[in-house]
Amino acid sequence: xxxxxxxxxxxxxxxxxxxxxxxxxxxxxxxxxxxxxxxxxxxxxxxxxxxxxxxxxxxxxxxxxxxxxxxxxxxxxxxxxxxxxxxxxxxxxxxxxxxxxxxxxxxxxxxxxxxxxxxxxxxxxxxxxxxxxxxxxxxxxxxxxxxxxxxxxxxxx
Amino acid sequence: xxxxxxxxxxxxxxxxxxxxxxxxxxxxxxxxxxxxxxxxxxxxxxxxxxxxxxxxxxxxxxxxxxxxxxxxxxxxxxxxxxxxxxxxxxxxxxxxxxxxxxxxxxxxxxxxxxxxxxxxxxxxxxxxxxxxxxxxxxxxxxxxxxxxxxxxxxxxx
DNA sequence: GATGAAAACTTTATAAG
DNA sequence: CTTATAAAGTTTTCATC
Numbered sequence: 479x480x481x482x483x484x485x486x487x488x489x490x491x492x493x494x495x496x497x498x499x500x501x502x503x504x505x506x507x508x509x510x511x512x513x514x515x516x517x518x519x520x521x522x523x524x525x526x527x528x529x530x531x532x533x534x535x536x537x538x539x540x541x542x543x544x545x546x547x548x549x550x551x552x553x554x555x556x557x558x559x560x561x562x563x564x565x566x567x568x569x570x571x572x573x574x575x576x577x578x579x580x581x582x583x584x585x586x587x588x589x590x591x592x593x594x595x596x597x598x599x600x601x602x603x604x605x606x607x608x609x610x611x612x613x614x615x616x617x618x619x620x621x622x623x624x625x626x627x628x629x630x631x632x633x634x635x
Numbered sequence: 636x637x638x639x640x641x642x643x644x645x646x647x648x649x650x651x652x653x654x655x656x657x658x659x660x661x662x663x664x665x666x667x668x669x670x671x672x673x674x675x676x677x678x679x680x681x682x683x684x685x686x687x688x689x690x691x692x693x694x695x696x697x698x699x700x701x702x703x704x705x706x707x708x709x710x711x712x713x714x715x716x717x718x719x720x721x722x723x724x725x726x727x728x729x730x731x732x733x734x735x736x737x738x739x740x741x742x743x744x745x746x747x748x749x750x751x752x753x754x755x756x757x758x759x760x761x762x763x764x765x766x767x768x769x770x771x772x773x774x775x776x777x778x779x780x781x782x783x784x785x786x787x788x789x790x791x792x
Numbered sequence: 793g794a795t796g797a798a799a800a801c802t803t804t805a806t807a808a809g
Numbered sequence: 810c811t812t813a814t815a816a817a818g819t820t821t822t823c824a825t826c
Contacts, residue, residue, distance in 0.1 A: 506817075506819075520820085
């Protein structure tokens with residue numbers, strides 16, 4: 479069931495840690511940083527990519543400058559809980575610009591959604607113009623993020 | 636109060652969109668993709684970096700292969716709600732490997748925390764060995780992510 | 793594993809239409 | 810804005826210790 483993964487060593491971890499912070503490091507800089515020869519470092523990095531440990535390299539944008547300074551966490555319960563209704567709602571959420579993450583969850587609510595907006599005014603607009611236009615919502619509850627204490631795109635290795 | 640940002644045009648947006656998907660594009664590939672000359676594309680990209688629209692470039696790792704296949708969303712209320720207690724708890728959370736995101740939030744709970752673990756067994760271990768060792772928790776509630784419908788690190792421009 | 797080296801490509805800067 | 814050019818640096822492959 480679970481794919482057999484090779485054990486990672488400290489050098490693999492150091493490479494991933496460095497590239498998680500800065501994907502634009504040249505191989506020479508990376509090798510220096512992790513204390514390997516350039517060839518060894520190059521081979522390891524390619525291996526980590528090929529084996530799928532490194533899924534890709536992406537640019538991170540500044541939410542604030544783009545007019546999405548605020549994060550709201552939104553719990554949603556739907557009227558119906560059949561497979562189809564749940565999947566449809568998720569697919570609709572996924573099309574919305576403001577939606578950064580959407581999870582079908584266990585517990586009192588059906589969905590947990592992370593939304594980026596510009597203040598309470600932006601959130602009101604998001605609810606009115608986008609979320610409440612999707613059919614099938616029974617109840618929702620919003621939590622404004624007052625302060626972000628940590629936010630990393632993937633786990634620290 | 637809000638810094639005056641220049642208006643982004645379609646070319647800026649196309650560059651950011653492309654680099655959000657693949658930060659390893661060469662300038663020549665990027666220029667081709669967004670339909671600009673290489674010089675124009677190069678100048679725009681540097682400008683977007685210098686102005687801070689592009690915050691950086693990072694590697695995304697495969698959570699599953701690293702043994703953190705499951706996402707749990709965790710709401711926490713603390714015993715005390717003074718500034719100091721809230722900040723301390725957030726700082727402690729931020730040190731934990733499993734914690735990907737942690738927000739101080741408005742509403743019934745104090746914190747909303749996104750955790751990456753390996754199954755219910757991994758979550759139990761996280762609670763016992765890490766979360767419950769932090770003092771001051773009054774109440775917590777967990778939602779296991781059953782399905783991820785969307786997950787992007789920054790807003791689509 | 794390490795080191796060296798060569799070819800192809802990229803980055804960065806600058807000049808000119 | 811474009812096209813063109815050029816030096817310096819990087820990627821990628823490959824041979825050898």
